[in-house]
Amino acid sequence: MKRREFIRYTAVGLGALSLAPTVSLAAVASLKRVVVVGGGFGGLTAARYLRRFNPAIEVVLIERNEKFYSCPISNWVMVGKWPMKDISFSYDSLAGQGIKVVRDEIIGLDAAAGYVQGKAGRYAYDRLVVSPGIDFRDELIEGYDQRAKNAFPHAWHAGPQTLQLQQELTALPAGGTVMMTVPASPYRCPPGPYERASLIADYLKLNKPGARLIVVDPHPHIASKTALFQSAWDDYYQDVIDYRTEQTIMGVNVDKKSIMTQSGEISADVINLIPSQKAAALAFTLGLVPDGEMWAPVKARTLESKRIPGVYVIGDATDARTSGPMPKSGYVANSMGKVVAAAIVAELAGKNVPIPWFANTCYSMVSMSEAIYITGVYQYDAALDTTITINEGTKVSSGRSALYGRYAEDWGPAIWSDMLGI
Ligand SMILES: Cc1cc2nc3c(=O)[nH]c(=O)nc-3n(C[C@H](O)[C@H](O)[C@H](O)COP(=O)(O)OP(=O)(O)OC[C@H]3O[C@@H](n4cnc5c(N)ncnc54)[C@H](O)[C@@H]3O)c2cc1C
Known part of the structure; x- marks a missing residue:
């Protein structure tokens, strides 16, 4: 197995495999629609894994931008180490995976009626996932x-x-x-x-x-x-x-x-x-952030908003005091996308939500060729109703090396592949 495939099936993929609830198509009585807002690390992962865990669910991904530009690796582009085209992606690959992609900017929510309002249209949902990222103070x-x-x-x-x-x-x-x-x-x-x-x-x-x-x-x-x-x-x-x-x-x-x-x-x-920074403006507009706060509180087990039932918030916009002690990283947003997909698929089928866990692996270049890394593993603790750090999963590289630099080069394409199915 090539190293890239190995990373994909282990580090990135494990969370999904262990979380996937076994739900037969017949278990979901009628077609349900999940709307995902935000085509970045969290939203793309949620959209793909919802379909993967139950292909009978209709998934609509709403993103305001035409292209996805990856923040991870963008520091490399800034200094000419990698070209911009290598971190720029279209959303075209998703249509072939049964995900409807709509280019629109969401500006409102009517949770009682079950729809989000965009500048160009109105989108009804049975469940809503919001992964809007961050904005600035x-x-x-x-x-x-x-x-x-x-x-x-x-x-x-x-x-x-x-x-x-x-x-x-x-x-x-x-x-x-x-x-x-x-x-x-x-x-x-x-x-x-x-x-x-x-x-x-x-x-x-x-x-x-x-x-x-x-x-x-x-x-x-x-x-x-x-x-x-x-x-x-x-x-x-x-x-x-x-x-x-x-x-x-x-x-x-x-x-x-x-x-x-x-x-x-x-x-x-x-x-x-x-x-x-603070949660992206959309989280405030939709009422997901309490007055005087900067981030959106969620239930640790399902990532459902503590403020609006049926709406789930994932990625950087979440309040770490409620979602868990994970850093605001693309890898964690990717983990959260799998966790929320598993939770929604189970809930729609009337099953128990699986116990979630999250992973993080983060490489940083310290020169044009050498990297360092950190890993973290986190699991929901039912007794505490909170997500905790699993100490055995926490590791920091013993030093810097060009070998870690090459691993870092594989990390990006592996996680983009997991998010976009490319
Ligand atoms: C320089 C840099 C380097 C990084 N390196 C790493 C790394 O090495 N490893 C790592 O794991 N993480 C890294 N990160 C962090 C990572 O980029 C974020 O944690 C990740 O993008 C969070 O995912 P998200 O889904 O919350 O937000 P995003 O990926 O930002 O996605 C949010 C999406 O929502 C869309 N959106 C927002 N509002 C609306 C609206 N109203 N309507 C429609 N769409 C909307 C946005 O356009 C955007 O596409 C790095 C970040 C930076 C800045």
């Missing part, structure tokens, strides 16, 4: 208007901003300065900013003599895979990375190309400002 940064967003792109949604930063890095003069900011926790992909910093630092070292990278971080130290990133930065980037901790981003000034922290003003030629 713009209001925390003074002056962070549309002009500032264009000038200091976050690229925390992969796509055009990934290419914008790539072009800005290419245009940087030798001896120039790049600045990037780390969002406050909790945020999408805890190791992501540090992978990005490592790759930008290596890019500058290789291509822009004398250039520097200022990393502005609200945390007291690197917030994920701490020792592994720190060791790589100490060994490789002491002359490149200027790491400033416990800094709160308070404002921006586009004309001066600067940001303000409590320690003063910092300016740079290229600025990658990644603001603090």
Whole structure:
């Protein structure tokens, strides 16, 4: 078996196989329709696995964008390690798998009547799955208007901003300065900013003599895979990375190309400002987030919303105090997609919902060729009615290596294949 297939059938696929409830087609009396909103890591997985666990269910996937751009691997694209086309996917593969894909933006919900409202149409459902991802807490940064967003792109949604930063890095003069900011926790992909910093630092070292990278971080130290990133930065980037901790981003000034922290003003030629985050706007619009909160609470066993029956929330938008101690990662969103599919298929058939478990494997490049990794396994504990970390499943790589870098190259295509059926 090729390594890629092995990863696919073990690391990515195990959750699904052990969760799949055995439901015969006859068990579902009449055709049921599940609407899935959001064609990213969580939504794509849920849509595919609903059909896989019970092909009699009608599945409609609603996504506002024409293409899916993968955030994982987008840091590599930013520094020219991989081309953009390798992280860009159409939704065409889903039609052949019995999933109806609709391009629309959802703007409302009538749970009593059982439909979601889009800009282009109205979609009735028996069960609704929402995996809308994240948005940004713009209001925390003074002056962070549309002009500032264009000038200091976050690229925390992969796509055009990934290419914008790539072009800005290419245009940087030798001896120039790049600045990037780390969002406050909790945020999408805890190791992501540090992978990005490592790759930008290596890019500058290789291509822009004398250039520097200022990393502005609200945390007291690197917030994920701490020792592994720190060791790589100490060994490789002491002359490149200027790491400033416990800094709160308070404002921006586009004309001066600067940001303000409590320690003063910092300016740079290229600025990658990644603001603090909250559940995507859709979760607020649909009433899935309580007043004053930032994330959507769910029931740990089924991922059904604690606020609206029949509506399930998965992926980064969930409140980790309710969904479990998993990081906001694509791998976890993929696990959640399988868990929610199994729960809905069982519920529609009047069966017990299987005990869910979740997995996470996350590689981060610390240079153009070397990677580090972390794994985690989590299981629902019925006695506690909460999801807990299984300690035996937690592993951090003993160091960095080019071999892990090659594993990281296989990780992306394996999980995209699981989500899109390609
Ligand atoms: C730079 C970077 C690197 C990363 N690297 C990794 C990694 O190596 N490994 C890993 O596991 N994770 C990684 N992640 C994290 C991963 O990208 C997210 O955890 C994952 O995308 C979450 O999936 P999701 O389904 O919650 O949201 P998304 O994948 O963002 O999907 C949300 C979808 O919902 C759609 N949507 C939102 N609102 C509406 C609406 N109103 N109507 C219709 N559609 C709507 C959006 O267009 C989007 O397609 C990385 C993230 C970043 C930014």
